[in-house]
Amino acid sequence: MLKWCRANDIPVRTYSEWAEILYGRPTDPTVNVFPDIATDLNGDGSPDGLSLGSETRIVEEAPEGSTASLAVPGNCQACIVRDLGGIEKGGNTFSLRMRGPAGGKVQARLTSRDAKIMTEWLTFEQAVGTAWQTFAGDVMIPAKVSTITIDIRRRDRAEADLLISSISFAGGASE
Numbered sequence: 001m002l003k004w005c006r007a008n009d010i011p012v013r014t015y016s017e018w019a020e021i022l023y024g025r026p027t028d029p030t031v032n033v034f035p036d037i038a039t040d041l042n043g044d045g046s047p048d049g050l051s052l053g054s055e056t057r058i059v060e061e062a063p064e065g066s067t068a069s070l071a072v073p074g075n076c077q078a079c080i081v082r083d084l085g086g087i088e089k090g091g092n093t094f095s096l097r098m099r100g101p102a103g104g105k106v107q108a109r110l111t112s113r114d115a116k117i118m119t120e121w122l123t124f125e126q127a128v129g130t131a132w133q134t135f136a137g138d139v140m141i142p143a144k145v146s147t148i149t150i151d152i153r154r155r156d157r158a159e160a161d162l163l164i165s166s167i168s169f170a171g172g173a174s175e
């Protein structure tokens with residue numbers, strides 16, 4: 001990704017940095033800074049800004065408002081976003097939508113570069129397998145943290161793929 005940006009003379013900036021450049025400060029704290037899983041501008045088969053787990057595939061089946069999902073087999077890493085910037089200090093919300101199988105469990109670990117300063121775990125469990133369900137959790141970003149790594153893993157061992165979509169990390173949550 002970095003190599004590609006240099007080759008194409010595209011400065012490497014986060015979405016939020018671009019928002020500042022394009023619209024001036026202050027940025028809207030409620031903007032989702034999590035990379036879009038449907039965007040692959042450099043054509044390497046992986047969404048720009050995140051790394052897929054080795055068994056995870058991108059599929060077109062998605063809930064309303066989204067165009068792609070991650071299809072994740074049992075007990076596998078879905079994806080990881082390293083050193084995500086553009087995040088707001090204070091109250092944030094991490095959310096995603098997922099569908100089946102019932103009992104499907106997803107765990108997200110959110111850490112600062114120094115994991116001792118901030119390590120948060122969020123666990124979401126699918127109650128029914130047939131419908132998209134939305135899950136959300138609050139995350140406090142300490143004042144000294146400016147980037148975080150988000151590692152999303154599936155924790156159950158059911159055979160069917162679990163679909164994950166509409167992943168969001170945004171500020172503006174109550175503190």
Ligand SMILES: [Ca+2]
Pocket residue numbers: 039040041042043044045046047048049
């Ligand atoms: Ca890509």
